[in-house]
Amino acid sequence: MSLPTKDHCEEKNAHDAETSNGGQEHPFYVDTHYIKALLYWNETANEHDNTKKFFDDVLPEILPEPVTGKSFFNVLGVGSGTGKIDLHILSTIQKLRPDLKIYSETIEPTKEExxxxxxxxxxxxxxxxxxxTWHNKSVVEYEADVKQNNxxxxxxxxxxxxxxxxxxxVKETLEFLKSLLSPEGRLVIxxxxxxxxxxxxxxxNIYPSNQDFNLDLDSDQTTDILDAIVMRYEIHDIDSFMDVTGLVEGREDSELLLDVIMDEAEFAKTASPDLKAQLMADLQDPEFTFRKDGKIWLDTRVKGIVARH
Incomplete structure (x- = not known):
């Protein structure tokens, strides 16, 4: 069944936007410990900087030409966290097309973020x-609300x-997001x-992991799904490396990185000695990490996938 659409998002004041309630928080955010871990990870990895550069490269191709007469641009961030990447995207759009009114919506289940x-x-x-506009809910909850309320x-x-x-x-969620794209819209993953x-x-290796965290999902599996739901796409390489030297050397402050790598709060305090020993060995295995400039780097390369109808 097709859903009724609106040409643009309902306008909210930029500094007084509405937030939906009822979002399911990530279980690791009870005392914001995991947020601290993510912030520490941002300091030791280059992924955010390189992801920003990726968007700098692709946004000019995504934005409409001024000759189209389009006066607004609707953006949806899914799982945007603290908005570091989102704000870069929005600032870049405004610089490229200062004539456009930008309507930004965010789906994020964690209130602290x-x-x-x-x-x-x-x-x-x-x-x-x-x-x-912020929606304090998961993307599944957002989809249910949209379909229920048309x-x-x-x-x-x-x-x-x-x-x-x-x-x-995953497949059903990407199908839903595809349905929300404008005729010339882009889904960037x-x-x-x-x-x-x-x-x-x-x-x-067999690592016990949080059941809500599927690290096995990679770029190849993602493009397989995009093929199945009939979307065209381009793939961009994005370099990304995490400095794990402190972990290997046993520096206590670096233990926050374990929470990000394993997606488990205070992993160093709860994991068994054998599991920690296995992880430390893996972080020195040249199949997973490499050494450069006297440091040990975990290979965390990502792909930027730009999909369309």
């Missing part, structure tokens, strides 16, 4: 052309950066490469 996102918006005054909207850009691992069912050391490490 939405609060950090809002704080960043308040400290970014140059986003004058952007109107924000409130589907069309988006010119939908992006999912390193969050597809938490989506179930950033996901781990099937060739990266991080994915290989999880596949080659």
């Amino acid at each position: 939405i609060d950090l996102y809002k704080a960043s918006v308040s400290n970014t005054p140059e986003l004058s052309n952007v109107t924000f 409130t589907a909207k069309k988006f010119d850009l939908i992006h999912m950066v390193q969050m597809l691992y938490y989506v179930k069912p 950033v996901v781990l490469s099937g060739e990266c050391g991080w994915v290989k490490m999880f596949r080659n």
